[in-house]
Amino acid sequence: MSFDIIAEPMVRAPKDAKPRRGRGFSLDELAQAELTIKDARQIGLMVDIRRKRTYPENVEALKQYLKDLENIVAALEEEVVPTVKKEDAVSELSSLRAVKKEEADLLASAGILTFEDLAYCEIDKISKKTGIDEDRLTAMVKAALKKV
DSSP states (O other), rough: OOOOOOOOOEEEEEOOEEEEEEESSSSHHHHHOOOOOOHHHHOOOBBOOOOOOOOHHHHHHHHHHHHHHHHHHHHHHHOOOOOOHHHHHHHHHTTTTTHHHHHHHHHHTOOOOOOHHHHTTTTHHHHHOOOHHHHHHHHHHHHHHHHO
């Protein structure tokens, strides 16, 4: 899923009131949309601190943009959550010759559920969590890398 739409501020020309694209949202527009300058910039919005006018269209565009972002984040969270049971993880990890069943149980309780998790784990942190020697974990990682 990609997010290609970004909220753009619209301003009106002083002479003929024709709408054109602005340089950024005003501080009042951000305040009405319940955003701070820092939050707006973090989500990729342009802020023009010199602008004094507030246009209701810009406030509505900001509110709609925030709703769209929330929907996209919720959709991404639903996609990312894989459900792997601990028993399945233990059997998968113990299928490697380098991993014993007891070690696979320790790895699963430390959050290592797949070959990919084992292959790209931080050996020193996992060693501290599980109590498995770093040299032993290195051998397991090498075996998992061959499977991945």
